[in-house]
Amino acid sequence: MLILxxxxxxxxKPFVWVYLVVCVLVNFWALASEGYSxxxxxxxxxxxxxxxxxxxSEDNATAEEQYLGEGYVTSVMNRGSGNAxxxxxxxxxxxVLLHSQNNCETGAKPLIMGxxxxxxxxxxxxxxxxxxxxxxxxxxxxLGKIIPKLLICISFECAIFAMLISVKIGGQEFTEKTAQVxxxxxxxxxxxxxxLAASLIAAALFHVxxxxxxxxxxxVICPCRNLLSASAFLENMETGNIVTWxxxxxxxxxxxxxxxxxxxxxxxxxxxxxxxxxxxxxxxxVFGALGISTAPFALGFFLLPGEGLWRLIFASCPVSLxxxxxxxxxxxSRNSIPIPGFEVISxxxxxVIAFVFVMLAVNRLKRVKL
Amino acid sequence: xxxxxxxxMKYGNHTVLDDISVDFENGVYGLLAxxxxxxxxxxKLLATLHFASxxxxxxxxxxxxxxDEKYRDIIGYLPQQFGYYKSYTPTAYLLYLSALKGIPHTxxxxxVEELLELVALSxxxxxxxxxxxxxxxxxxxxxAALLNDPKVLLLDEPTxxxxxxxxxxxxxxxxxLSKDRIVILSTHIVSDVESIANRIIxxxxxxxxxxxxxxxxxxRLAGMVYEAELPAAETADFSHNHFVLSERFExxxxxxxxxxxxxxxxxxxxxxxxxxxxYLYCDTEGGNADTL
Numbered sequence: 001m002l003i004l005x006x007x008x009x010x011x012x013k014p015f016v017w018v019y020l021v022v023c024v025l026v027n028f029w030a031l032a033s034e035g036y037s038x039x040x041x042x043x044x045x046x047x048x049x050x051x052x053x054x055x056x057s058e059d060n061a062t063a064e065e066q067y068l069g070e071g072y073v074t075s076v077m078n079r080g081s082g083n084a085x086x087x088x089x090x091x092x093x094x095x096v097l098l099h100s101q102n103n104c105e106t107g108a109k110p111l112i113m114g115x116x117x118x119x120x121x122x123x124x125x126x127x128x129x130x131x132x133x134x135x136x137x138x139x140x141x142x143l144g145k146i147i148p149k150l151l152i153c154i155s156f157e158c159a160i161f162a163m164l165i166s167v168k169i170g171g172q173e174f175t176e177k178t179a180q181v182x183x184x185x186x187x188x189x190x191x192x193x194x195x196l197a198a199s200l201i202a203a204a205l206f207h208v209x210x211x212x213x214x215x216x217x218x219x220v221i222c223p224c225r226n227l228l229s230a231s232a233f234l235e236n237m238e239t240g241n242i243v244t245w246x247x248x249x250x251x252x253x254x255x256x257x258x259x260x261x262x263x264x265x266x267x268x269x270x271x272x273x274x275x276x277x278x279x280x281x282x283x284x285x286v287f288g289a290l291g292i293s294t295a296p297f298a299l300g301f302f303l304l305p306g307e308g309l310w311r312l313i314f315a316s317c318p319v320s321l322x323x324x325x326x327x328x329x330x331x332x333s334r335n336s337i338p339i340p341g342f343e344v345i346s347x348x349x350x351x352v353i354a355f356v357f358v359m360l361a362v363n364r365l366k367r368v369k370l
Numbered sequence: 371x372x373x374x375x376x377x378x379m380k381y382g383n384h385t386v387l388d389d390i391s392v393d394f395e396n397g398v399y400g401l402l403a404x405x406x407x408x409x410x411x412x413x414k415l416l417a418t419l420h421f422a423s424x425x426x427x428x429x430x431x432x433x434x435x436x437x438d439e440k441y442r443d444i445i446g447y448l449p450q451q452f453g454y455y456k457s458y459t460p461t462a463y464l465l466y467l468s469a470l471k472g473i474p475h476t477x478x479x480x481x482v483e484e485l486l487e488l489v490a491l492s493x494x495x496x497x498x499x500x501x502x503x504x505x506x507x508x509x510x511x512x513x514a515a516l517l518n519d520p521k522v523l524l525l526d527e528p529t530x531x532x533x534x535x536x537x538x539x540x541x542x543x544x545x546x547l548s549k550d551r552i553v554i555l556s557t558h559i560v561s562d563v564e565s566i567a568n569r570i571i572x573x574x575x576x577x578x579x580x581x582x583x584x585x586x587x588x589x590r591l592a593g594m595v596y597e598a599e600l601p602a603a604e605t606a607d608f609s610h611n612h613f614v615l616s617e618r619f620e621x622x623x624x625x626x627x628x629x630x631x632x633x634x635x636x637x638x639x640x641x642x643x644x645x646x647x648x649y650l651y652c653d654t655e656g657g658n659a660d661t662l
Binding site for chain 2: 001002004009012161178180181182183185186187188189191342
């Protein structure tokens with residue numbers, strides 16, 4: 001019964017519905033857009049309009065001149081990209097056509113990679129039958145799992161939603177000063193757990209709602225060709241290299257920062273400082289999506305005044321990131337493939353830390369001092 | 371019976387409650403002390419929102435900390451400033467709190483109706499709380515505290531901010547509730563408890579100064595309260611030489627209620643609870659507790 005009440009509180013919040021609309025719009029943009037790489041190349045060379053669109057060879061002096069036949073563009077690289085040749089060889093090894101070695105060397109034009117339509121169709125059919133991966137441009141492009149990838153995208157939104165709702169609901173008794181009334185009731189002390197459970201249920205319901213609306217957009221509004229673009233959004237769109245160690249995919253960043261934000265929210269919220277959690281975690285997520293590392297935030301927390309448990313919590317932030325970074329260096333030193341999104345490892349570390357401290361926080365709620 | 375046994379409450383080095391012991395049985399207890407004296411701390415201890423630095427609070431011989439939910443099941447608590455969900459109606463708010471108190475939904479609906487009737491809010495049961503006046507909110511709070519028909523009702527300055535009419539209404543409600551339960555009413559407004567409290571507990575320097583009936587408390591100033599009628603111009607000199615409890619002016623005449631020894635020929639007056647409060651908690655360091 002209490003969970004129902006908490007759930008009701010959550011869906012009654014206007015910001016929930018505002019966020020729902022924002023998510024649907026973002027998904028719509030992700031689905032309907034032409035993809036980041038395509039947009040990038042469009043700025044440099046208007047010849048390519050979208051990844052996934054048919055590219056027809058032309059006999060003129062543009063980049064497409066090097067194109068060996070009709071096919072689908074799968075990626076576009078910046079001119080002079082260091083790994084271009086490696087990827088090119090890799091792609092060729094996977095029956096991928098379309099390149100412009102001259103372009104790569106001279107740096108005059110973007111390097112366009114793609115796959116011919118017969119090969120594309122063949123590979124697609126194989127994928128549908130076997131569920132195998134098609135490796136293009138050094139990244140995993142699970143054509144057979146495009147829809148699940150979109151769901152992952154939506155899941156990120158839901159994780160952020162869960163974070164927001166947790167902040168709002170977890171801290172509600174403190175922001176609305178109902179804590180004294182609530183915690184003096186028979187079941188008030190165990191309400192924190194129920195609130196978290198209700199937040200997760202709300203996030204799941206939200207997931208269903210956003211998925212349904214996004215699927216509707218996908219099926220009704222967007223042509224299927226843009227499935228590739230939507231996938232490319234998470235996989236290929238690189239975050240800005242502002243204070244990050246190296247460019248990361250949007251997906252990895254959102255994941256890492258969402259974990260970070262959830263951690264902050266849970267901890268701050270459970271300890272009764274939900275406003276702090278909100279102040280810290282929301283910008284962390286937003287900046288994370290823009291490609292700014294979580295490290296400055298973590299260091300900021302480290303510098304915050306605190307003692308005992310608090311300092312330990314703050315200290316755990318940079319430590320976990322450093323551990324993640326060390327893991328990456330280790331992979332590099334062994335000349336092995338760096339784990340894509342080492343921050344995900346860091347995020348996992350966050351998860352463990354978060355779990356421990358949330359349990360401590362929940363325990364503390366039972367003896368809360370007001 | 372609710373017993374506070376040798377309880378000390380400290381915030382850092384500051385001792386708010388110092389080794390206090392008191393037993394509560396059915397009836398109204400007026401917890402009377404100025405702001406900052408530790409009334410709210412004691413109430414929160416009884417509401418399990420604070421935990422004593424030392425000592426114990428017992429309900430029928432068992433520690434309330436050990437009883438945990440079982441104890442919170444029998445208390446009703448109205449905080450000094452209680453929050454509420456502004457977008458809720460009183461019905462929705464009380465039903466939510468009923469769920470928190472573990473009352474089955476069907477029983478809760480009936481109970482909420484009864485309580486809204488008791489606090490005269492039936493006709494606004496579906497109006498959102500954000501449209502309520504302070505007095506109406508306070509009545510919602512009282513209803514919330516009574517939801518589980520508590521054996522121990524803790525009211526922390528419940529009449530603060532209420533107009534006289536609301537305060538009288540509130541006093542009548544409390545008086546009606548006190549027959550078969552412990553009501554502990556914390557306040558610094560003497561008139562709130564003077565007419566309804568069975569016993570008055572006064573705190574002084576973190577200790578219990580007295581735990582007596584109103585008559586016994588007032589008896590402490592028996593023969594010490596006098597009233598003088600003077601020209602208004604002489605009040606300053608008079609106040610300088612006497613402990614004046616109150617002043618009233620009518621034209622160029624002043625009526626001063628003061629503490630005296632009867633040697634000046636003024637007629638003694640019956641001491642009221644307010645007289646004791648003013649005398650005990652005067653601005654003198656430590657008050658006048660030693661002289662009573």
